[in-house]
Amino acid sequence: MNIEDKVIEIITQEQHLAPGVVKPESTFAELGIDSLDGVNILFALEQEFKIDIPDAVAQKMRSVSQVVDALTRVIEGKDIADLVAVAKGESPVPNR
Amino acid sequence: MRRVVITGLGVFASTGKDVESYFSSLVNGRSGVRRITLWDPSTLSVQIAAEVPDYSPTDYFPLKRLDLLDRFTQFGLLAARQAMQSSGIQVAEEEKPRFGVVMGSGMGGAETFDSGYFNLYAKNETRLHPFTIPKIMHNAVTSQICIEYGAQGPSLAISTACSSAGHAIGEAYHLIKFGIADIMLAGGSDAPITYGMIRSWESVRVLAPGGADPSRACRPFSADREGMVIGEGAGAVLLEDWERARKRGAKVWAEVAGYGLSSDASHITQPSVLGPVRAVRMALEEARVNADEVDYINAHGTGTRLNDVIETQVIKEAFQDHARRVAISSTKSMHGHVMGATGAIELVATVLALERGLIPPTANYTKPDPECDLDYVPNQAREKPVRVALSNSFAFGGLNAVLLVRRLEQV
Numbered sequence: 001m002n003i004e005d006k007v008i009e010i011i012t013q014e015q016h017l018a019p020g021v022v023k024p025e026s027t028f029a030e031l032g033i034d035s036l037d038g039v040n041i042l043f044a045l046e047q048e049f050k051i052d053i054p055d056a057v058a059q060k061m062r063s064v065s066q067v068v069d070a071l072t073r074v075i076e077g078k079d080i081a082d083l084v085a086v087a088k089g090e091s092p093v094p095n096r
Numbered sequence: 097m098r099r100v101v102i103t104g105l106g107v108f109a110s111t112g113k114d115v116e117s118y119f120s121s122l123v124n125g126r127s128g129v130r131r132i133t134l135w136d137p138s139t140l141s142v143q144i145a146a147e148v149p150d151y152s153p154t155d156y157f158p159l160k161r162l163d164l165l166d167r168f169t170q171f172g173l174l175a176a177r178q179a180m181q182s183s184g185i186q187v188a189e190e191e192k193p194r195f196g197v198v199m200g201s202g203m204g205g206a207e208t209f210d211s212g213y214f215n216l217y218a219k220n221e222t223r224l225h226p227f228t229i230p231k232i233m234h235n236a237v238t239s240q241i242c243i244e245y246g247a248q249g250p251s252l253a254i255s256t257a258c259s260s261a262g263h264a265i266g267e268a269y270h271l272i273k274f275g276i277a278d279i280m281l282a283g284g285s286d287a288p289i290t291y292g293m294i295r296s297w298e299s300v301r302v303l304a305p306g307g308a309d310p311s312r313a314c315r316p317f318s319a320d321r322e323g324m325v326i327g328e329g330a331g332a333v334l335l336e337d338w339e340r341a342r343k344r345g346a347k348v349w350a351e352v353a354g355y356g357l358s359s360d361a362s363h364i365t366q367p368s369v370l371g372p373v374r375a376v377r378m379a380l381e382e383a384r385v386n387a388d389e390v391d392y393i394n395a396h397g398t399g400t401r402l403n404d405v406i407e408t409q410v411i412k413e414a415f416q417d418h419a420r421r422v423a424i425s426s427t428k429s430m431h432g433h434v435m436g437a438t439g440a441i442e443l444v445a446t447v448l449a450l451e452r453g454l455i456p457p458t459a460n461y462t463k464p465d466p467e468c469d470l471d472y473v474p475n476q477a478r479e480k481p482v483r484v485a486l487s488n489s490f491a492f493g494g495l496n497a498v499l500l501v502r503r504l505e506q507v
Binding site: 015016036039040042043046047 | 158159160163223225226227230
C-alpha cells in the first residue's frame with residue numbers, strides 16, 4: 001500500500017468514516033476534522049510509520065495532500081526544513 | 097434567597113444502571129460487590145470491587161464520541177442523561193447562561209492514566225495519545241455534560257476525595273439559592289477500578305479482603321467488619337429554583353434545604369469527631385431544622401474499623417438523645433465506596449427513601465459492635481415516613497460534606 005492509501009485508510013479509521021468518503025483531494029474542513037482530530041490522525045500516522053512530525057508542520061496540516069506530502073518527505077529522508085520554515089512563517093508558501 | 101428542589105435523578109452503579117433498579121437492589125439488600133472482571137485480579141490480595149455490571153460503552157455512545165471519554169466521564173454522562181430526561185425539563189436558549197453543571201470526581205480519568213503510564217514506562221513509548229489530557233482531566237465529566245446540554249452557566253469540577261459529589265451538589269444548591277444560577281445539574285462520577293488504584297488502596301490496608309462470598313465483604317457498623325470495597329459509577333441530580341419548577345409543573349422529588357461543610361484540620365486519613373459534627377450542625381442550621389426532626393441519616397459508613405466508630409460518635413454528639421431514635425444506614429454495604437461519586441449515588445438513595453417512606457438497610461450486618469450501638473436498620477429495609485434526611489460524606493483529608501433534604505412543604 002502506498003503512502004497516500006495508508007493516509008486515507010488511517011483517516012477513515014480514526015474519524016470513523018465510511019469507506020470511500022476520504023479522497024486524495026479532500027480537505028480537513030470538508031471531512032469535519034478539527035484541530036484536535038488532526039493531532040489524533042497525525043499520532044496514528046507517526047505510530048504507523050514510526051516517524052516524528054515536528055509540531056510546527058503538524059499544526060499546518062489542513063488536507064490529505066498536505067499530510068501525504070509531509071509524510072513522503074520524512075519517510076524518504078528528504079529535507080523538510082522548507083516545510084518547517086513555511087509553517088513558521090519564515091518563508092513564503094512556494095508556488096506549486 | 098431562593099428555595100431549591102430536585103426535579104431529576106440519575107444513577108449508574110454496581111447495584112443498578114437506572115434509578116428504579118438501583119433502589120430496588122438496595123431495599124432488597126442486593127450487593128453489587130463481586131470478583132473483579134475488568135482485568136485479572138489474581139495477583140492481588142484484594143480481588144473484589146463493586147463494578148457496573150454488563151456495561152458496553154458502545155450501547156450508549158457513538159464510537160467517535162467514545163474516543164474522548166474516559167470511563168468516569170461515560171458514567172457521569174449517563175447519570176446526567178437520566179436526570180435530565182426524567183425531569184422533563186426544557187431549557188430555552190436564553191436560559192442557558194443560567195444553567196450550570198458541577199460534578200465531583202476523586203480520581204478523574206483513572207483508566208486513561210493507567211494505560212498512559214503503562215505505555216510510557218512499560219512500553220517506553222515517547223508519545224502518548226493526544227486525547228490523554230482531555231480524557232484525564234477531572235473536569236472532563238463536567239465539560240462533556242455542559243457540551244451535551246448546552247449548559248453555559250457557572251460550572252465546576254470538585255475534587256475532595258470521598259466528599260466530592262456531596263460538595264458538588266451542595267455548591268450547585270447554593271448557586272441557585274443565592275441567585276447565581278436557575279438550573280444546575282450536579283453529582284459525581286468515578287471509575288477507579290484499575291490495577292494501579294487497587295494496588296495503591298491495598299497498601300493503606302483498609303480494604304475488605306472478601307472471602308468466599310464477595311457480596312458479604314462490606315459490613316458497616318458490624319463488630320466483624322473488615323474494611324471498605326471500592327466501587328465505580330455515577331450519580332446526578334437536577335436542581336431547580338423552586339419557582340421555576342412549580343411554574344412548569346415539574347415533579348419535585350425533594351427540597352435541598354441544607355449544606356454543611358467543614359475541615360477536620362487534624363489528620364490526612366483519620367477522621368475527627370468535631371469536624372463532621374460542625375458540618376452536620378451547619379446543614380441543620382441552614383435548613384432551620386432541629387436535630388430531633390431528622391428521620392434518616394444515610395451514613396458515610398465505609399465499613400472501616402475507624403470510620404464507623406467515629407461516625408457513631410459524630411451522630412451521638414450532634415444528635416444527643418435523638419441519636420438513639422434516628423434511623424441510620426450505610427448503602428455502601430451494597431454499592432461499595434464509589435469515591436468521588438458516592439455522595440451523589442447515596443443522595444439518590446436518600447431522596448428515594450424520603451419519597452417512598454422506605455429506608456434501605458445496612459446490608460451484611462452480622463454482629464453488633466458495642467462501640468457502634470445505634471439503629472443501623474440492619475439487613476431489612478424499613479417502612480417509615482421520612483420527612484427530613486441527611487446524607488453524610490467524610491473524606492480522607494478531613495473534608496466533610498453533609499446534605500439535608502426534606503419533603504417539600506407547600507408554604
